Amino acid sequence: MKKNKKNPEFKKYKYSFAAVDLAVFAIIKNELNVLMVKIKYEPFKSKMSLPGGRIRTYESVDECAKREFYEETGIKNAYMEQLYSFGGVERDPSTRIISIAYMILINNRDINLKTTEKYKEIYWMPVSEVPKLAYDHNKILKYAVSRLKSKLTYTNIVCNLLPQKFGLSEMKKIYEIILSRELDKRNFRKKIFSLDLINEVGREAGVPHRPSKLYSFKKRSPMIVEIF
Amino acid sequence: MKKNKKNPEFKKYKYSFAAVDLAVFAIIKNELNVLMVKIKYEPFKSKMSLPGGRIRTYESVDECAKREFYEETGIKNAYMEQLYSFGGVERDPSTRIISIAYMILINNRDINLKTTEKYKEIYWMPVSEVPKLAYDHNKILKYAVSRLKSKLTYTNIVCNLLPQKFGLSEMKKIYEIILSRELDKRNFRKKIFSLDLINEVGREAGVPHRPSKLYSFKKRSPMIVEIF
DNA sequence: CCAAAAGTGTTGGGGATACACCCATGA
DNA sequence: TCATGGGTGTATCCCCAACACTTTTGG
Numbered sequence: 001m002k003k004n005k006k007n008p009e010f011k012k013y014k015y016s017f018a019a020v021d022l023a024v025f026a027i028i029k030n031e032l033n034v035l036m037v038k039i040k041y042e043p044f045k046s047k048m049s050l051p052g053g054r055i056r057t058y059e060s061v062d063e064c065a066k067r068e069f070y071e072e073t074g075i076k077n078a079y080m081e082q083l084y085s086f087g088g089v090e091r092d093p094s095t096r097i098i099s100i101a102y103m104i105l106i107n108n109r110d111i112n113l114k115t116t117e118k119y120k121e122i123y124w125m126p127v128s129e130v131p132k133l134a135y136d137h138n139k140i141l142k143y144a145v146s147r148l149k150s151k152l153t154y155t156n157i158v159c160n161l162l163p164q165k166f167g168l169s170e171m172k173k174i175y176e177i178i179l180s181r182e183l184d185k186r187n188f189r190k191k192i193f194s195l196d197l198i199n200e201v202g203r204e205a206g207v208p209h210r211p212s213k214l215y216s217f218k219k220r221s222p223m224i225v226e227i228f
Numbered sequence: 229m230k231k232n233k234k235n236p237e238f239k240k241y242k243y244s245f246a247a248v249d250l251a252v253f254a255i256i257k258n259e260l261n262v263l264m265v266k267i268k269y270e271p272f273k274s275k276m277s278l279p280g281g282r283i284r285t286y287e288s289v290d291e292c293a294k295r296e297f298y299e300e301t302g303i304k305n306a307y308m309e310q311l312y313s314f315g316g317v318e319r320d321p322s323t324r325i326i327s328i329a330y331m332i333l334i335n336n337r338d339i340n341l342k343t344t345e346k347y348k349e350i351y352w353m354p355v356s357e358v359p360k361l362a363y364d365h366n367k368i369l370k371y372a373v374s375r376l377k378s379k380l381t382y383t384n385i386v387c388n389l390l391p392q393k394f395g396l397s398e399m400k401k402i403y404e405i406i407l408s409r410e411l412d413k414r415n416f417r418k419k420i421f422s423l424d425l426i427n428e429v430g431r432e433a434g435v436p437h438r439p440s441k442l443y444s445f446k447k448r449s450p451m452i453v454e455i456f
Numbered sequence: 457c458c459a460a461a462a463g464t465g466t467t468g469g470g471g472a473t474a475c476a477c478c479c480a481t482g483a
Numbered sequence: 484t485c486a487t488g489g490g491t492g493t494a495t496c497c498c499c500a501a502c503a504c505t506t507t508t509g510g
Contacts, residue, residue, distance in 0.1 A: 419471095436488090
């Protein structure tokens with residue numbers, strides 16, 4: 001919406017604020033889940049939204065994302081990546097907020113949240129079941145999912161969705177869930193091994209079938225690797 | 229730099245502002261050029277920087293980028309893409325500014341700027357000759373160049389650096405300049421034709437050698453196309 | 457011995473790369 | 484006729500996709 005000095009809405013908002021919004025993903029029960037909060041105040045009271053908050057003047061944007069994430073989940077270290085900034089004038093009806101969206105990935109060992117009283121209403125929700133959200137958060141979530149999909153195919157980002165030790169089928173499953181398509185087992189194994197990303201570190205135990213070998217990533221730092 | 233309530237620099241800045249910075253590219257004389265302005269005021273007086281400015285409360289972030297670009301160059305329509313937001317606390321020593329960076333591409337027919345008095349000190353400069361800039365603008369420029377390189381290889385973005393009608397060698401030259409490597413002429417032609425992106429629209433005239441066929445893009449809207 | 461998931465090789469086709477000569481025009 | 488850049492085909496290699504059976508364990 002275009003506004004200028006002739007428009008009565010000019011200076012509808014006296015100030016602009018910057019905020020971060022977080023798309024926090026984990027694979028839970030064979031589904032891609034995202035962290036959602038229930039809003040406590042008007043104008044979106046009791047609607048769902050992505051977690052997030054205002055950027056303080058003394059913290060960098062990255063620090064803000066990290067702090068908000070920690071305050072809401074109790075998790076200190078996680079893979080975090082800035083996605084895109086959403087800056088429509090009307091995205092928040094009560095004030096002018098420019099939001100910088102982040103994607104955060106955590107593995108399924110870390111999904112139990114230590115929420116404080118303040119942040120009690122925070123939930124994991126399968127992305128496929130996310131309802132209409134407050135603000136433009138459906139748009140942000142859609143953007144985040146699409147970034148996640150594409151980064152899976154050309155980086156080692158999957159390591160952030162896996163526990164320290166994992167079987168190859170577990171890894172393949174993550175690709176299948178997020179890319180929504182089945183992969184050929186033999187070709188997948190060939191590809192992953194050829195990239196020389198993982199070390200064998202043991203064997204599974206106590207399963208009622210042939211136990212899988214367990215692997216671990218040699219490096220967990222972000223790298224460009226063509227996978228598909 | 230981390231700051232908290234115990235730190236004397238807490239609330240050093242009372243407000244935060246959001247701004248856009250523009251990395252405007254064109255191919256000029258077989259080099260990738262970027263638009264630079266000379267800063268008029270302290271603390272970076274007479275240093276060079278990327279063009280840009282504060283976001284107003286009544287305009288979206290995209291609109292701001294478009295307006296700033298128009299005010300500084302007189303150009304109304306150009307390919308524009310948001311890159312990344314830079315949010316370090318200390319990036320501007322005089323106040324807290326979060327900057328949303330954009331890349332803008334223009335073709336070499338449009339490089340003559342209609343600058344007003346206010347924006348007189350604006351220049352094209354080869355990226356290879358860019359000096360140390362104000363703020364964190366070298367970092368922003370580096371990011372923009374790397375995005376441009378990668379997008380060249382998997383989208384049709386090159387159409388924004390070419391005039392309406394162009395020869396295939398002209399197009400190949402752009403790839404070679406930006407990617408900094410030579411390409412095989414026959415393989416390049418094969419690849420481009422196989423993608424079915426362009427139409428033949430005439431022939432060059434008045435050159436002291438065999439005239440090239442001229443082509444035009446069928447669609448100039450952003451598309452994903454694997455080129456290399 | 458049965459159920460369940462792990463693990464293992466080969467083949468064919470398509471796209472990428474490497475490479476050298478003739479063509480059309482203006483001066 | 485010469486200088487300049489435009490335009491053209493083929494052979495090779497490598498990577499990707501398709502595909503089915505055997506192995507190992509717990510119950």
